[in-house]
Amino acid sequence: MNYMPSFTERVMNTLKVLLLICCTIALAACGKTDSSSGQSTNTSAVYAGPPIIGTSAISFNGPRSNYTITATPTGLSVTDRVGTDGTTAVAPTIKALLFKDISINLEIAGKASSIAAKDLNILIELYIAYFNRVPDANGLAYWIDRFKAGMSLDQIGESFYAAALFFPNETGYSATMTNEAFVTLIYKNVLGRPNPDQQGLEYWSNSLASGATTRGTLVRVMLSSAHTFSGDPTYGWVANLLDNKNSVSREFAIAQGISYISDSDSISKGMAIAATVTPSDTSVAKGLIDALLGTIPNTTNFPTASQASRFLGQATFGATNADINLLMSTGISNWIDVQFTKNQSLHKTYMDTTAAGLLNGISGLSQNNFFESYWQQAVTGEDQLRQRVAFALSEIFVISFQDSGVNNYPRGVASYYDTLASGAFGNFRTLLENVSLHPMMGIYLTSMRNQKESGTRVPDENYAREVMQLFTIGLYQLNPDGTNVLVNGKPVETYSYADIRGLAKVFTGWSWAGPDKTSTRFFGGNADPNRDVLPMQSYPNFHSISEKKFLGVTIAPQSPANPEASLKTALDTLFNHPNVGPFISKQLIQRLVTSNPSPQYVARVSAAFNDNGKGVRGDMKAVVKAILMDTEARNDPVLSNAGTGKLREPVVRLANWMRAFNAKSTSTFFKVTSLDDPLTSLAQTPMRSPTVFNFYRPGYVPPNSEIANAKLVAPEMQIVAEPSVVGYLNFMRDIIPNGVGSSRDVKADYTNLIALASTPDQLLDQVNLLLMANQMSSSLRGQILSAVNSVTIPATNTTNIENAKKNRVYLAIYLTMASPEYLVQK
Template identity: 70%
Template sequence: MQSHCRLILLTCLYLICLMGLSGCGNEQSKSEQTESPPAVAMSPPTISNNVASFNGPRSNYTITNNGLETNVVDNVGSDGITKLSSNISLLNFTDVSINLTIKNKADSLSATELNALVELYIAYFNRVPDAEGLSYWIDRLKAGMTFDQIGESFYSAAILYSTQTGYSASMSNADFVRIIYRNVLGRPSPDQDGVDYWSQLLDSGKASRGTLVRTMLNSAHTFMGDPTYGWVARLLDNKNIVGKDFSVTRGLSYINPSDSISKGMSIAATVTADDISVAQGLIDALIGIININLNQLSAAQASRFLHQSTFGPTVGDITNLTNMGLNNWFANQFIASQSLHRNYMDRTAATLPKGLSELNQNHFFESFWQQAINGEDQLRQRVTFALSQIFVISFQDSSVVNYPRGVADYYDMLATHSFANFRQLLEAVSLHPMMGIYLTSLRNQKEAGTRVPDENYAREVMQLFTIGLYKLNIDGSYILENGKPVETYNSNDIAGLAKVFTGWSWAGPDKTNTRFFGGTPDPNRDWLPMQSYPNYHSTSVKNFLGTTIPAQAPANPEASLKIALDTLFNHPNVGPFIGKQLIQRLVTSNPSPQYVARVAAVFNNNGQGVRGDMKALIRAILVDAEARNDPMLSDAGVGKLREPVIRLANWLRAFSSRSTSGFYRITNLDDPLSGLAQTPMRSPSVFNFYRPGYVPPNSSIATAQLVSPEMQITAETSVVGYLNFMRDIIVNGTGTARDVKADYSAFTSLATTPDQLVDKVNLLLMSNQMSSNLRNQIISAINSIAIPNSPQTAIDTAKLNRVYLCVYLSLASPEYLVQK
């Protein structure tokens, strides 16, 4: 086992480095945010001639037609319900248009003619046709233009977009043939004899580039049924099916001509000779349609959902979800009972000689891992962990670390309000004494003489907890003025809001000056919400975010707080700001603007007029088309890097890990070489372990204009550390005295059938997304461990080593490390 792992360790390190991992950047005073598209001035839908134009992307709308009129309902923005007469032929949205007449026009052609037109798009661009373009060429064909003439026109258009298509006016005939091989025959590396044959037809003048394409298309169809090359004809047919679905059935065209090529090519690239489901999923996501039955999930779909919504699936979880469907699963999770970490701390303190004073952060970690592994309320567990990285407090703070029970209760508070309303969550965060300590709002005093109120919490509650630095459209893009983002607040807003958070301190039976400053401590002050002390609350005018709280006499801290939190809660930024971060924590680092807008719309209104409904928000994130449709695994913009704590939790749950002591003694994991470079509730700063807008410098991720937040805690040391850490604990267990060990009994029986073993691990850890190449490599590695005929102890050891190796190689693979 050890010799195999040394080799694989080096191999995996190399593979992971290829992903463009980078070390952490320096702390900055403000959160990083990525550039977004320019804002679009909002105006009512416009109807001109036969065209209706709307203000949002297609996925924001529901379109129905009763034969007499078309109804377009804006589910996200302010367009409302638009009733259109039958003479409207085109609907323009900000990303795509819909041609309402293309189907009738396509029906006027024979099936052979329509297929031939669609295949020209495939041959020249390897993309799906757009409805507007297809409509134009149908008209030209019916006006007498030949397919060969249309082909020549396509070639001229392809040259105009040479960057995307690869064509150029000066390219050789051989290079032209190679592109057609790639597009038509699905062969990016054709045989030289074939290239020479077709090139000679062009060189001799027996064919033009326009006519040659038609000849090669006809040749491709002749392979149908061939045992060796039958896949070529099936691939072409499948691209044709997807092309007609996009342009004819759905009537879609991209607004930007460049998008028609680049994004149309991306859809076509997902089509295989045997599968069109990923392409259909991309089209469905563009429209905002989920293409799977939420109540009839396959095992792989259930596993993928559980990786997004829990600390990782178990075999039982997958079975239960496939049996009950998502609707029942959500219903059960939303009513699942919560186990309080504070109760665990109290029970533990009762067994310690010095009681509460002897508690430390390790006792919280015990409770955290016990619930993460065994908790039945897995949705709450996972969402709470995500919230803890937005509303940050940390044991790394020298004062917070002295209150381990308080931190446990703070985490409980996040869990309690994760299924409540965001307004309640915001108030509970603001009044928790651990937040008061961490961001110094506890014992904050009103202005007097040269003293001014502490501004720390006022700044961060805006910047990090509610509205962010810049004004946002509902899709998360910046609102621009003169080409620049508009700041949400300034120093005056901070100063005005800071006055609100004066006069709050420790809870207790009275409001004396002594108690305000920490004297005569109540035994439960570490978790009871802070109480107001009017004597220390500012009574002057408080101006912030366009809101004014008049001067008070007497001081009224509760009234000030209510106005302030209501103002923040109702700010239009909150939905896209919080919604996008939760999407990033659960589903994908780079959600589309449409995804963000749909989620933000649910935050703004849960369908019953309620703003900030956390249950509705969480469900919207997890059932959205971008979350549920099967991913395009090769797309770098899909999914997210699994952070270290999630990787450990996945392993612990997948392999039924249990504590030998019953205490789950997994302690500090901060060390990047001996641990994971991440420990729950030990963020190095209020900005979390990583920023939502972090971009690894000088990386392919940066070149692609994507973000990868978790990369901020990824460096050479943590890559090596993770591989070494997992190599050790898979075999020996983890925690103090190897307290937590996996149970592989359900897997050792498959050790003699490596393919079945790999498939079971693949389902649990990778939702059946493992590539055939990786699968074959792992099977080969497993087979290299021989199983002797006797004695039984040696047989059992060999079987376990096979399981260890299978699990390790899976967890070490880049295909696992990126959750898709």
């Protein structure tokens, strides 16, 4: 089998290349990042019609994970949880259920029980031995029938070998391979040993050369030999590995009756599942099966420390020991529900309090005051879930201090961020309206003071375009799973320039709030002292009264002008567009969990957006909970899981460090200012995106990379380059021992870790848990332990002893946070 690296490994490889470049060439200035559309490269699908019920099979329109299969007194029923298939009764005559990705064989359980258990085991293990994959139900059923018809197991083995030759790229077999190469491959598949011992290699190769066995029969002999090691203190793991692969195979093919639609998927994806099995663990493999089936994990159970830390890495700005212990005692579902009840602390309140102590009042505020409030809440706020979701929303509904107009209103930006934080647990329709009418968005995307058409003047189209492209429906029509709708093999645009022109008229006649609606106030005069935080108000004299056509909706000419009615129609139209669920859901999944969610994952979250279970559309609590409790979010990850993970963006890394190590502010204000500089800082500051497209596009693909070749995306890689890699490493090397912010205002408290410095294993265990959810590889762990142990703790002199212990702590944290394994959140 030709090994295919996972998304995680591809990102890590890219980061390693950048690190190498940084060490070998002079630093160069970054060029501009790609500004092409951030659309997904996922394979597209088309949804159509009701299920097709045949005489022996039923065909459904979505992937298996969209459906729930339930036993009934007369057979089975299949219910579509995501699409429009409804509930379908399955008659006893139906032998198969056909979904878009897999099929379910309803006869396999009966067939499997019709032959002896030992013979069934051999058939299953032939799949393992020749292909190192789980068997598909249809294939296994076929061979059961052949066996019952009189075909011997040796003959079936010969057929397996012949079949393996048809897929040399996937299986590694070829007719011209030497006996030694064949035996080596069987050692890998059967015994889990890619490097056989010389004595064994010679023995089995000679058996083939002498004709005592053939390539079709040798496998059965080796399988029997492998099972004899059961209980052996040295090689017992071989039998355990084979037994575990057999167990997973039975779950996949017999208990669930799964077959992939294509032969190549049966081999490659079946191999991927088998590859996750170890002599002591089948949980990852069974988790992959659960993901195929759409099984919802039981998140009310108490997670382990590792699982709790991993969850907190997705749902908060990073794990702490206290939060890990709390989560382990309450369960994930309960923790989320409690977070929904936490009170919101307003950034505007902090800005008002700060302004009260300034000579110039509100006009004396700067963006640095917002950053103080931001870091206080991100690091110490009890409503961590709200904090994390609000940050994700700030990277979708973008405004930025880098805009000179926005920069004049730091209290307004604080209020805008409050709007996002409130919307994190509200309804998307309300959030959309509050964003559209916030004066900071009005300034940033120039909808403020937008005037109706007159003579050669036309309404400003900026917000009309971006509210569709970036905030609601995207560029292309989407299926419920986030894939593009295709017509003649090409994606279909969601809107045209005519739609932009029509919608732009809706956003005319809106400007600063105040007690009157005079032209003076519309153009910015006679300023209300709170206009930076009050929603924009309508000015009918400046609102277009002509016909407004967009997205298939027509607002008739108005007399008099009615800006509120126009806005309601427009926002209702956008909110109810079928694209909004998958478009917003996928981006939130990318920000919180993984850059490349499966279409099924997107579909499940999109379904929660469309209906929270109580007939309510746009319930953000339901969306957030669906994202964090989904099978793909909660299954324990491994590096070989394709698509797993996301690159941690710089702001999140800094917050991880602050939270993990109980950082405190000497001034109590968390005086952390701009972090923009890529060479000396992080190349990212909250609310300082360079464009409305955020710091990175959701569909960004690093050019000329393994990620690109695999047709995956890595959004955060758009702000990764040689200068920012070096800058991050230097920045962390400096702040870990010394602190961050003005006058080193924010410093970590390493008291607990210093107490462990004399036992580096325990020290690294704690760092691994807090920063990496115990996902550190043995090789990385060995490298860091070696480095930490190289710092000798002297026997005498208290000061030197304490300094050595601190240096061990600093080194353990730095090397962990510098590693590609940490940088990729899994």
